[in-house]
Amino acid sequence: MGENNCRASCIVIHPCCREDNASSERERAVSLLASSGRPLAQVATELGIQPSMLRSWRGTMNDAVKQMPGASGSLMASAPSAEQAEIRRLRRELERVQMERDILKKAVGIFSGPPR
Numbered sequence: 001m002g003e004n005n006c007r008a009s010c011i012v013i014h015p016c017c018r019e020d021n022a023s024s025e026r027e028r029a030v031s032l033l034a035s036s037g038r039p040l041a042q043v044a045t046e047l048g049i050q051p052s053m054l055r056s057w058r059g060t061m062n063d064a065v066k067q068m069p070g071a072s073g074s075l076m077a078s079a080p081s082a083e084q085a086e087i088r089r090l091r092r093e094l095e096r097v098q099m100e101r102d103i104l105k106k107a108v109g110i111f112s113g114p115p116r
Contacts, residue, residue: 026057033058037087
């Protein structure tokens with residue numbers, strides 16, 4: 001019983017199983033980041049981890065894919081598509097327009113108040 005062959009039937013989490021589980025969690029987090037199109041900080045917050053940790057995992061995964069023989073790159077490492085660039089541009093524009101709207105709302109409130 002000195003060997004640790006616990007993969008599927010493990011009740012106690014051994015270090016070997018813990019590492020496998022951590023790796024799959026990292027892969028899922030990086031996959032979520034790549035597929036969601038949301039900012040890294042937002043995905044990290046939703047997962048309850050630090051953005052720097054998710055950034056590190058993404059870099060590690062990209063490095064691993066680059067080292068694979070015959071790999072021409074991954075979806076995460078490839079240049080952003082035109083659609084993704086357009087989405088990012090529209091999100092920035094939306095944020096700017098919302099800020100302008102909020103400023104105008106405050107100005108209307110100030111100038112439409114009772115005369116002094």
